[in-house]
Amino acid sequence: MAILSVEVLKKIIENVPEDYTVEYENQKTTAPLADKVEIDVSGKRIILKK
Numbered sequence: 001m002a003i004l005s006v007e008v009l010k011k012i013i014e015n016v017p018e019d020y021t022v023e024y025e026n027q028k029t030t031a032p033l034a035d036k037v038e039i040d041v042s043g044k045r046i047i048l049k050k
Contacts, residue, residue: 003034003035004034004035004037004048008035009048012037012046016046017044019044020044020045020046021044021045021046022045022046022048023045023046023047023048024047024048024050025047025048025049025050026050034049034050036048036049037049
């Protein structure tokens with residue numbers, strides 16, 4: 001699995017609609033962000049995966 005780069009993350013964040021939230025799920029640990037992103041259209045949020 002590739003690690004999500006700052007460059008790619010910036011492109012994702014720049015295109016998120018204003019009424020969406022961006023969330024990161026973890027289990028109380030610090031982990032690098034992976035290239036997996038979940039988009040919850042009905043919940044209006046983007047979830048970054050580790």
